[in-house]
Amino acid sequence: MKNKNSFIVKDENGKDVVCNVLFTFDSDETKKSYIVYTDNSKDAKGNIQVYASIYDPKNEDDMELLPIETEKEWRVIEKILASLQEEIRSQVAGDNNQ
Numbered sequence: 001m002k003n004k005n006s007f008i009v010k011d012e013n014g015k016d017v018v019c020n021v022l023f024t025f026d027s028d029e030t031k032k033s034y035i036v037y038t039d040n041s042k043d044a045k046g047n048i049q050v051y052a053s054i055y056d057p058k059n060e061d062d063m064e065l066l067p068i069e070t071e072k073e074w075r076v077i078e079k080i081l082a083s084l085q086e087e088i089r090s091q092v093a094g095d096n097n098q
Helices: 057-062 071-096
Strands: 006-010 016-027 032-038 051-054
Touching: 016 071, 032 071
Parallel strands: none
Antiparallel strands: 006 016, 016 032, 032 051
């Protein structure tokens, strides 16, 4: 891992791509560690693309990203993302009311 906030991966053309870590978490439900990150690219609608992978936090210096394997894992990740989005919306709404 480049530092705790970013890391470099190779794209399909062998080019280095810097990815920013949005957050990491451990799931009691799946007993795995996950990393949620972005390469700051945008989709067709202009939204920043976000990715998630399984990783081993004990091996951050030689980090290997593994694919999410099950629908259950995706549901865990989607729940956390929805919760974070709601928290951000609440904070923004609170800031706008001050």
